[in-house]
Amino acid sequence: MAGQAQPGTLPQEFRVSSSDALSETAAQAPSDQDPRTSLVRIRGLNKHFGGVQVLHDVDLDVHSGEVVAVIGPSGSGKSTLCRCINRLETITSGSIEVGGVPLPAEGRELSRLRAEAGMVFQSFNLFSHMTVLQNLVLAPVQVRGLSRAEAQKRGRRLLARVGLADKADAHPAQLSGGQQQRVAIARALAMEPSVLLCDEPTSALDPEMIQEVLDVLAELAAEGMTMIVVTHEMGFARKVADRVVFMDGGRILTSAPPTEFFADPGHARAADFLSKVLQH
């Protein structure tokens, strides 16, 4: 999977916007020439678990339509970063804006904004007491106020899109891991989020099921979905992402287009990580 690089065919150029103190690519302000505003804008994000600091002063901008792959060793804080964006984790300090609106700490407004950021989990987390279609219908009806008929129509359309139209009435336990994850992606899309957060979406899957999930994500990316994908799949990062963000020790060390990143990681720690994961 490390084989072919896809040279400069990426649809857009993206500015590096990591401004970590340790970063050798150094602080660059978000581009002023870029007319698009950041859909997700993170500034000075710090996160502690008890006495342990897991995120250090993280800055990140994700533009509309951009696909950002977040990679790095285990414990580097990439999952935590992903979970902070929709406040599944509380943050210690810093600010997170989605669609230009800062996320409140709790309450009804937070629930509404959370729905703007769809989430795909490593362990799928489909509601086990509901059928596949009920999983897709629940939040659009309860949170968005759609009629049941409307939500079902949308749900069936999305199931068809992930290739599971015939599984609408199945229970999650009757599906394979790959099928469950595709349903989970459809469930997130049913809320019509402005950004999709994927927290290691293929890490709990058998090797032969990884591809079917990555294919769905790649299709979404091609359709212009804004995505932040925490992943260990370097082939996916290389081919689908517009930008690769490398994290280690709770900091963003580099942030670059994949062609650039995989040619020259720009940071010793990143080069070391790549040499290990690309070997096999």
Place this chain on the structure above:
Amino acid sequence: MGLIVDHIGVFGSGLRVSAEISACTFVLAALLGAALAVCQISPVLPLRVFSRLYVGGVRSIPLLVLLTLFVFGLPEIGVVYSLQWTAVTAMGLYWAAFFCEVLRAGVRAVPRGQIEAARALGLGFGQTLRLVVLPQAARSIIQPAASLLIAVTLNSSLAAAVGVTQELTGQTELLDQQYAQPLLTFGAAALAYVTVALWVGWLAGALDRKLAVSR
């Protein structure tokens, strides 16, 4: 044996009153216990503290002591209603503490990812609880809740000790005082309790199997 057959109507009416007391107690305990459980998992600290104190306090008092306190205490503060309903109130408050713990264990058995998925989809605390957590918790609490219902039913006999003579144990005591046949009369009462308990257990098992299929 003729004694039992002759007084089968007495056992019948005693059993009916016992069932009535048990059912009312259980419903009250379930409602109150659910409220206590919601308090314990709510984000509001004073509610959590209140619920902890309630459960810890109430289940540390023997039921007979609590019953006696209510039967003699309520009239002291000017609350007077029938002995049977006083007993139901006391027992409902008592068993609510246990029901709360059963529910809480059921809620904790729901995988964390289910709750995170609900929150990530924008569901609020109440919606998450009602639509995702409780339906899944309900499946794992059927058996412990049935055990609780059996305990409630058997311990409803304590009501006789504070003067609710219409219920099964009370009726049995009256018969025993009249005929001095404790083995026979209480043997028959025991048989009635066993029948009810086994039936509740069987019903819970059937419900559990039915829900397990649709999981």
